[in-house]
Every structure is written in C-alpha cells, then in structure tokens.
Amino acid sequence: METLPLTEPVLLILLSLAGQAQHGYAILKDVEAMSNGRVVLSTGTLYGALRRLLEDDWIERFEEEESPRGRQAYRLTAQGRRNLQLEIQRMKHITRLASLRVARQES
C-alpha cells in the first residue's frame, strides 16, 4: 500500500503519468529524464511499484489503441491524482517552511 509521503521513485512515476498515459518503457525513460539521471529504475522495480499502485487504485491499466501488439499503458485514476496533489501540497508546505526558517537563520 502506498502512503504519504511518497518515495521519490513512486512520486516520479506518478508525475510521469500526470501529464499523459504512458507505457512501461516510456515511464522508465521519463523518470530518468525528470530526475536528470539520478533515479534510474530497473524494470523489476518499476513493475513492483506499478503493481502496488494498481492494487491501491491510484493508477489504471488499459490497452493502447494504436499499438500493434495490444501494448498496455497506465494512467492516473481520480484517487491517484488527488493523492498526488496532496503530496505536492505537502512538499510545497515543507519547501515554504524550510525557506522561511533558513532565511530567518541567515538574517
């Protein structure tokens, strides 16, 4: 079960799906690109995370219409999007708080 706060790989997977539905390989590449090569998921790790997210109903799986071999793709569900927004709010709050505290300390 995924819980907040999210781990970085899971957060990046969800962010990858936030813009558009993606298939497994595209998610791998997107995660790597978003993290500037810092987070490189193995296929086993990616599918472990996808399985959990599917189980928790944060994402859903569907067959891509235009793919020749009925390739499966993933997209966020309403619940997944809501949880992602909650996480972003949490991170914003932390960032704001950290900025204030650090600024106060410096001044």
Add this chain to the structure above:
Amino acid sequence: MLEFYRKLLCLYPAEYRRVFGEEILAVLFQQREENSKRRLRNRTRLVMRETAGLLRGALQEHFRTITEIHQELSFATGRFAMRNGFRFPKSTIVFMTLILGGVLTAIQKGEDIATSVPHDIGPVAPIHIQPVHSILLGGMPLFFAFFYAVGLIGWAILFALRRSGVHRLDRMSTDQE
C-alpha cells in the same frame, strides 16, 4: 539475454507472471535494442541492474504473497538498509550484557558459598546434586533460544498486523533509487 530474463521471471509468483510477464519482457527487449550500440561497460551495467531488479522484485512479491503485506519492503529502493525499524536497538545489547553479567555473578557467588560450607558434616543420605553452574550454563542457550523464538514470533505477528511501528517509521522515511 531475453532468455535469461525469461528464466529470472520464472522466480516470480505465477499470478504476477501472468499479468506482467510479457510486458516486462517487452520493456527489457526495448531496453536491449536501445542499448545495443552502447559500450560494453554500459551494457554490462544495464544487465546487472535489471538482473538485480528482477531478483529483488521476485523476492518482494513472494514476501508479499506470504505475509500479505502490501507495503513496499524496499529491497527495491534500497530503503531496507536505511530503515530504523530493522536496526537492533543498542539499548538491547546493553541490557543483555547486564543480564548476562548478573547471571555470571550469581553463579560465582553460588560457587563461593558452596566452597565455604564445611564438607565434613556430610549429607545424611547420599545426594547427587549437579553443580549449579553446569545446569545454568547448559540450559542457558536453550533458555535464550526459547525466548528469542517467542520474541521473534511475537514480533512477526505484530508486523503482520502492522502494529510493530515499522510501517509508521517507513512512512516517515524518504529515499531514492
């Protein structure tokens, strides 16, 4: 190489293989195609990463199936090593040392008392008493093993019921691949 990955996929539970098996192989195939023109070192690194990922994933899925714990165990993300919940508390070592010290001191005291008692009185009837320390030392490993097993079972039950505190700690931690 795909044959090798296919064999590794056999380590996963059947249900998982049925749902994701072909998809995982398709991703691995795409990766292999993309990396075929890269240097040998990069290709080797990729194979090692994927192999480790599949092995960890298989272990994680079996663990999940057995314990019905849906929480990421985090072999996958390296968090396993970082989790406070899996550390052996330092205080336990101190307490165990104190207890052991106490037991050994008691044995020593017992021996001192036994030697200080005059032997010429002699028992009324022949009594075969085993020395205290031999009983204690002989039984101690069994004693510790028993309580260790009881503790382990108790912890496993709490972990399965998500009451061990590990899950709460897990939610507090951050990590990266």
